[in-house]
Amino acid sequence: MKLYDSTMAPNPRRVRIFMAEKGVTCDNVQIDIIKGENLSEEFLAVNPRGFLPTLVLDDGTVIDETVAICRYIEETHPEPPLMGTDPVSKAQIEARQRHMEFDGLLGAMDAFRNSFPGFASRGLGGNVGTIDAIPALSERGKTMVLKYYETLNDHLAGSKFVAGDAFSVADITALCTIDFATAAARVPIPDACEDLKRWHGEVSARPSAQA
Numbered sequence: 543m544k545l546y547d548s549t550m551a552p553n554p555r556r557v558r559i560f561m562a563e564k565g566v567t568c569d570n571v572q573i574d575i576i577k578g579e580n581l582s583e584e585f586l587a588v589n590p591r592g593f594l595p596t597l598v599l600d601d602g603t604v605i606d607e608t609v610a611i612c613r614y615i616e617e618t619h620p621e622p623p624l625m626g627t628d629p630v631s632k633a634q635i636e637a638r639q640r641h642m643e644f645d646g647l648l649g650a651m652d653a654f655r656n657s658f659p660g661f662a663s664r665g666l667g668g669n670v671g672t673i674d675a676i677p678a679l680s681e682r683g684k685t686m687v688l689k690y691y692e693t694l695n696d697h698l699a700g701s702k703f704v705a706g707d708a709f710s711v712a713d714i715t716a717l718c719t720i721d722f723a724t725a726a727a728r729v730p731i732p733d734a735c736e737d738l739k740r741w742h743g744e745v746s747a748r749p750s751a752q753a
């Protein structure tokens with residue numbers, strides 16, 4: 543297997559952490575998004591949408607979309623389960639995972655994408671042509687992230703992990719969201735969010751977080 547990856551970006555990191563939790567390794571090809579390598583002819587021949595992560599199986603099958611890649615790894619390497627073990631836990635983890643994407647990751651992406659000078663004419667990612675960034679979306683994204691921190695902090699006051707008692711793909715999405723929001727969008731976790739900080743310290747200490 544070969545993973546088209548970008549160390550600087552949050553979605554590929556979600557897959558790297560997911561694989562590390564499972565002990566799965568594969569070839570790694572680094573694509574520099576800032577330099578626009580994801581829009582090169584060579585990469586678009588692999589994934590015409592121009593997005594990372596993209597996984598290529600040994601038989602040439604291409605799988606894109608972070609959650610689809612995680613699903614493939616979960617099915618082929620079931621232990622430890624990261625996407626639930628029965629109909630209810632599978633549904634709950636999937637719901638929480640979507641909450642992490644829609645409530646947090648989208649805001650962090652908007653905050654960075656619409657303020658980073660290198661993306662001034664790449665307001666939307668991927669192979670969509672020239673679309674200007676909208677600076678006001680950056681401010682809205684920061685507001686979304688702060689709201690997300692508060693909501694997740696409240697949830698974690700009564701829950702060890704993002705989706706119940708076990709570490710799951712929802713924790714991976716939240717960790718990658720928060721680290722990206724802190725480093726790239728410059729929205730750190732407020733000190734008042736003590737439960738979120740407790741959780742962040744715990745999941746960051748897992749060896750997979752280094753992936």
Ligand SMILES: N[C@@H](CCC(=O)N[C@@H](CS)C(=O)NCC(=O)O)C(=O)O
Pocket residue numbers: 551552553554575580592593594595606607608609664666667668669
């Ligand atoms: N829905 C896709 C989104 C992937 C995505 O947005 N990837 C970013 C990196 S985090 C990317 O490839 N951006 C390309 C660009 O900015 O042109 C997924 O979940 O995999």
